[in-house]
Amino acid sequence: MFFRLPVILIALLSTATTFSQAVKKLPATRTAASITIDGYLKEAAWKEAKPATGFIEFRPHPGVVEPYEDRTEVYILYDNNFVYVGGYCHEKSTDSISRELVGRDKIGNSDFVGVIFDTYYDKINASGFYVTAYGEQYDAKYSPSENGEDDTWNAVWDSEAKMQADGWTFEMRIPYSALRFRSKPEQTWGLNIIRRRQKTTQQFSWNYIDPDKNGFINQEGEWTGIDRIKSPVRLSFTPYLSAYIDRFPNHVQGAKDLTGSFNGGMDLKYGISQGFTLDMTLVPDFGQVQSDNHVLNLTPFEVKYNENRSFFTEGTELFNKGNLFYSRRIGGQPLHFYDVAAKLDSNEHIVSNPTESKLLNATKISGRTGRGLGIGFFNAITQPMYAEAENPNGITRRISTNPLTNYNIIVLDQTLKNNSSVSLINTNVLRKGSDYNANVTAALFDLNNKKNSYNWFGKFYLSSISELRKNSFSGYSHILGFSKTSGQFSFNFNQQLTDSNYNPNDLGLLFINNFLTHELYLGYHWTTPRKWYNNIYVNNDLLYTRRFRPDDFQNFMYNFNVNGQLKNLWRFIFFINYKSKGNDFYEARSPGRVFGTPSTVSFKLSLNSNASKKYYWAGILGTGFTQLFHARSYTIAVENNYRFNDKFSVGHSIDLEPSLNNAGYASMVGSDIIFSRRDISTVENIISSKYNFNKRTGITFRARHYWSKVISKEYFTLLQDGHLLKNPVFNGNTNLSFNAFNIDMVYTWQFAAGSFVNVVWKDAIYSGGQDIAPGYFSNFNKTLSQPHDNNISLKVIYYLDYLSLKKKH
Secondary structure: OOOOOOHHHOOOOOOOOOOOOOOOEEEOEEOOOOOOOOOOOOOHHHHHOOOEOOOEEEEOOOOOEOOHHHOEEEEEEEOOOEEEEEEEEEOOOHHHOOOOOOOOOOOOOOOEEEEEEEOOOOOOOEEEEEEEOOOOEEEEEEOOOOOOEEOOOOOOOEEEEEEEOOEEEEEEEEEHHHOOOOOEEEEEEEEEEEEEEOOOOEEEEOOOOOOOOOOOHHHOEEEEEEEEEOOOOOEEEEEEEEEEEEEOOOOOOOOOOEEEEEEEEEEEEEEOOOOEEEEEEEOOOOOOOOOOOOOOOOOOOOOOOOOOOHHHOOOOOOOOHHHOOOHHHOOOOOOOHHHOHHHOOOOOEEEEOOOOOOEEEEEEEEEEOOOOEEEEEEEEEEOOEEEEEEOOOOOEEEEEEEOOEEEEEEEEEEEEOOOEEEEEEEEEEEEOOOOOEEEEEEEEEEEEOOOOOEEEEEEEEEEEEEOOOOOOEEEEEEEEEEEEOOOOEEEEEEEEEEOOOOOOOOOOOOOOOOEEEEEEEEEEEEOOOOOOEEEEEEEEEEEEEEEOOOOEEEEEEEEEEEEEEEOOOOEEEEEEEEEOOEEEOOOOOOOOOOEEEOOEEEEEEEEEOOOOOOEEEEEEEEEEEEOHHHEEEEEEEEEEEEEOOOOEEEEEEEEEEEEEEEEEEEEEEOOEEEEEEEEEEEEEEEEEEEEEOOOOEEEEEEEEEEEEEEEEEEEEEEOOOOOEEEOOOOOOOOOEEEEEEEEEEEEEEEEEOOEEEEEEEEEEEEEEEOOOOOOHHHHHHHHHOOOOEEEEEEEEEOOEEHHHHHHHO
16 A cells, blocks of 8 residues: 565665755766676776766765775676676775675675666666675566565576675676667666665665655666667576475375376566567476465464465566455465365265365566556466265265366556556456356556655456356445655555455455545654664554444554664664454454454564674564453564574574463354453464575575464353353363474575576474363474475476577577
């Protein structure tokens, strides 16, 4: 809902200054020289380019031009095929340079330099290429989408860095195939260059970025006079081969404990035109993605999991507009997964019931025209899924759990002056056979004034569900708002309305509907350092929510947050939340019923030490008070990380969340809804480590144990008015215990540009029930005694570029 700044540059925009200057311009220099990317800047051609200098500090003292002894010099050259970027990051002492090997697409505890190209010069969309002092790469796309920065976008380019007596030097070679631009005789690109010095947290930019002004890309400089370059044929293939060995003790007659499989498929990228790219994945294999953080879900809503599949995170800025795309729907749980038991004959049992749908292929087409019209097309198909049932005679039959399904998204996004835009999005899910189809259409506008200090925004949604030979029904939702986006003081006022029929959940994610909410956000920040702090932000958020139809009060909520950075580079957050007495129309799990929620207040304090030190820690202390049953909740979380050297580090985090006398849904007996007064205790332990042999090879290890238990102490019947009446006769057992234990160990070797060998070991245990162990270690030992699902896989990914292959032949 609010504009989110790029993650890697958030520190850049957390300072304030009155410094101002004209937009910087850097003339483009064409070269005919052959540039060897070794990090040394030894070619004479570099001296032909005018250097980008005079970088300006953003943090901790904004507006200060960097000192001469720590100056930055960046040179940019180009020819018919590449953009070359080289630079010298001077340091008074090489001891001031921070370096850590962390692998591709991570920054870690490293100094870095990044060059950001806005090739269409629309001041909204850009691509960033970063190199660390070890020569490791990080790249990202920038856009005005909800996330702002897409760091899952990956391009294939070359980089290297070398230590010098008074600093470090670097070189990049970026092929035109990694960029999208118009082919015309002469053009200007938007340009900015960023440098970070990690040990002091100083950050600099070539063209000044006013931290009190909304936006980042719109405060860029210019790379001028680029002539006679043409967008090349952008065609690449990334085939893969994978092999899996899985061992799980099934304890089922006829079922194998040890299984294996071989898979093959391919990703394809093709530049349809100067501005548009086709991405396809054929017979994809996602078996090596990181395991989900499974939790015990006591809410009436589904759990939202992160997307770890790169195809669904890379280059999806257009498809994420309007928050209509929850990619975990694709290849997710079959539609009729829970219906299988009801379809069994009396003498049958379930042999298999897949928990995920198999993805056959997926396609993305996205890009932007010369007039700023972004067009996105996404399509994915999952194959029919079946459960298998068997009778005592060994005869098996298949039960359909999911039909052949097609997922589709179409996006039109027109950029306007003043960093504004209007968009139209349509999502569509078509299922073969008698199952229902779903469609959602959204129209968005995001308008800024000329000074980019005020913003008007709106989102309008229509959803439709249609079933074969049945009437369809539709729903409506909107968000309308006005905000002040620049200056030390900012605000946002918006209205959110969703009727009872609005449902985007076949391809999106919405937890509740039928509500009307008004929200007011007020913020103020101090970004000029003072005696004891570098920056401070104060935020207030007020929400008043009613049910839309019939009109009933739901709740009023107030959040207060103050956060900032101290002079010793520690960060702090203090948070207060107040929620009034109200009505919860969801916890009862029955339409038309309501639970009268008590008032609650909670406090939370978070501290983070200086992340540039060898030892880093972060801690959270929190407590909450609820009127009903005098309930109490606590949060104690500690994270530690120690870097033994530039290659090896170990981390551990523990999160304890005990909750006493919590009230919540427990069971249903006939028409009676049973609530319980219960104690809930959750413990999450994560151990992680990494060892990088060099910038192309490394090993990561992550082990997670999660345990949550629920002990019901007293039972109540939910009355029609939402109150609870003590129920002394209910004798059910609603105690619960859930454990999730996962190990993910990954060896990665990048043996060529864009090409990898990955070896992955996974171990998974999921157990639960009503038998609760007396203590943590007793429970942990019991969990480890449960059946393990051990999986070892080998995957080879090879990147083939059409232009490189053509040159070789």
